Amino acid sequence: MDYVVAVLLPQLLHGLVFGAALGLLALGLTVIFGLLGVMNFAHGELYMLGAYAGIAVIGMTHSFWAALVVAPLAVGAIGALTEVTTLRPLYRREPLYGLILTFGLALVFREGARQIWGGDMRRIMPPFTGSTPLLGMTYPNYRLFLLVASSVLLLAIWLFFTRTRAGVLVRAAVQDAEMLDGLGVNVPRVFTLTFAGSAALAALAGLLLAPIFTVYPQMGVEMILLAFIVVILGGMGSMGGSVVAAVVIGLAQSLLTLWMNPQRVAIAIFTIMIVILIVRPRGFFGREGVLE
């Protein structure tokens, strides 16, 4: 019983918190995957830029909350600019071009961040401290806030996709962008705004997680690999699948660290991904993916 309360329960909650934040990152990735047909390798760098933009805004305003609003907007603008100037000219070519391009963009962003902010580890202080008694243990307030904020955001995203015209346009563009254009929708604009939204979401995840992690130019690399796994397990292009898979991976990662060192956890998680990819190529839910 002591083990459960002292070790298992906090670790489960850690996993849930991390999984929900990972879901934010994976959702943007899966939507862009649906539009472009390739994984956006630069997604992790947008996550990283969110944390650095947050540090910059906090430096100027001394407010985490101001950063939480401004940093995603700034990174969203970077995303929109990137889409218009680099991705748009490649849409009529093979998806492979997009893959190579986003790989290059990731390097440019990562090394660019190192040039601007240096390679040191940095920290962002949580906007509030303290902890709350919960289920027989005490749990840090900021992590609870993270869980609530991520859940609210995921719900808002779901409402966006199901209840708003803009959300329906994005879903339609994922399914058949050319036909959507033929129906009178300015699809290039849909692509730009979707890319901006996905970048803003990644930045938001980066900034929200920064107070419990550290900020450094490589921080996106590790996260993007996990997000890739989430998208694959979720069924490539399935948004609901991505959220569920994010929570599963968050929990798995968190629980496995109880019994093995982090390197072995990484091996275990990638092994799970490889097995799933072979035996269930459509992910957990077996729905038709965008590749078919």
Added chain:
Amino acid sequence: MLTIKDVHAGYGATPILFGVSLEVRAGEAVALLGRNGMGKTTLMKTVMGFLKPRRGTIELDGVDLTRRAPHEIARLGVGLVPENRRVFAGLSVRENLELGLSAAPDRSAALRSRRLDDVFHHFPRLRERIEQPGKTLSGGEQQMLAIARVMMAGARLILMDEPTQGLAPAFIRHIRDMISELKRLGVTVLLVEQNARVALAVCDRGYIMEKGSIVFEASSRELRESPVTREKLGV
């Protein structure tokens, strides 16, 4: 209304159309006949702006379409009912229909409900299926949805690509009657069909395409009786 002059187009390095010229006058229904692989669908895609012609002009009431994006062409009043219907499988019938409204001059609630009433008057089946995802509809119902979608837009010129392909006879009759009805409503139709009998029953005139060019043009009555039709289409 639609004037196509000497259009050359293709995919990548592969040319498909070699100087196509044809004309569709306002209020007409015109059939575009020909065997598989002769360039009919390519021509439809080029008119819609999915493909850019390498040479030649396409004009709608004197407005040049060749340098415009598909959504601009749609907003000028051209509606495509594409080959294989291309209904949005993951979206409900309602969402599919509302997307059709994107090319309409406004998306007011009044216009939307008027157009929905119109569409349901012609396709009561769609009203019954309004909240179902597109992928749960039968082929015939998807075809109705694809036609209803461009009616939502209020298209003045409808390009229909093989609307009866793979449908049961009852659905074929329904689609055929619907084309006549569209004509009665003043919509201009350019119809690509494998089924020449259906096409010539509803259209005023027809063109026969072969290897990326127009090789014959005549009234539907002449086409029904001409040996050229039999020779070119093998019917």
